[in-house]
Amino acid sequence: MQLMQLLNSIDQWLEPWRYKDYAPNGLQVEGRAEVARIVCGVTASQALIDVAIARQADAILVHHGYFWKGEDARLVGMKRQRVAKLLQHDISLLAYHLPLDAHPELGNNARLAAVLGLDVAGQSGEQGLLWHGSWPKAGSARDFADHVSMLLGRPAQLLGDENQRVSKVAWCTGGAQGFFEEAIALGVHAFVTGEVSEQCFHLANEYGVAFIAAGHHATERYGVQVLGEKISHLHGINVEFVDLFNPV
Structure with missing residues (x-):
């Protein structure tokens, strides 16, 4: 091609x-x-x-x-x-x-929701990058963090009360810790992103909303894979995804 x-x-x-x-x-x-x-x-x-x-x-x-x-x-x-x-x-x-973060089907946020089994309710925030919905299983923040860790194959860092009940969730892949306060304003119980900053600890504890840092690389592996699969399927090109280790 x-x-x-x-x-x-x-x-x-x-x-x-x-x-x-x-x-x-x-x-x-x-x-x-x-x-x-x-x-x-x-x-x-x-x-x-x-x-x-x-x-x-x-x-x-x-x-x-x-x-x-x-x-x-x-x-x-x-x-x-x-x-x-x-x-x-x-x-x-x-x-x-950003086009591969926000796309409603091929994007990292859409694919992370599919991997974690989250029900999508909508997109908000800057350029539609902050997603929100629900975790149908519901449970404690510790349960949800363990769920994220298991499915992403990487230990997720949990900030806030681990006994906080989680059903409403917001998420944005990568380095989106700056969206935490916008996520809190949506009335969610937990926010998932890749990276964490010092102030997130205080926001999580003082607002009572769990913050889960699941890894920048780990949360952004999925969009490019699905895009590659679409290219291969529609155009017959040999596409190989290579997941090189990155602990961040």
Whole structure:
């Protein structure tokens, strides 16, 4: 398949122009024009590039790409080494950030809800990134944290009263601890995201809402997998998801 045809298909699904993002969405580094094999992962790290080279991939598809706002724009150090490898092996880099968080079917929030068995009630917050709904099983905050840990395969950090009853839940994958107060305002019993900040401890205890930090990487593995599966199914491209270890 032609690279530009692939990009057009993904753009139709994710509609990246709808989002005010922190990095460019879509093609970030251009490689060969024909795409028959894709390696996808959460972050375009050197380790993922090395895997793509070994698998003779034509493109890499990720959630976390390059060229973030506020970072040093120069191609030096780690960034230079990564981009040099991509260009040397003629491999394209495709990255989708917020469009792959908020999409109602392919997005990280939608897929995390499916993995955790949450019933979705709606989206709110900045650009629809804060989701809310319910946990049908219900139980204590400790029960819910253990449920999250088991399904994500990673110990989740629980802040707040572990005996707090949880049925109403809000969530936003990745580094969304800044949405905690918005989640509290929705009247939920627990909030799930990837990362945690110091003030979350006090908010959880003083508002009586459990905070669960389940890992930035762990909560954002699913959108890119489903997007890759859709590409493979509709376009017949060989797509392989590589889940490289990241404890954060």
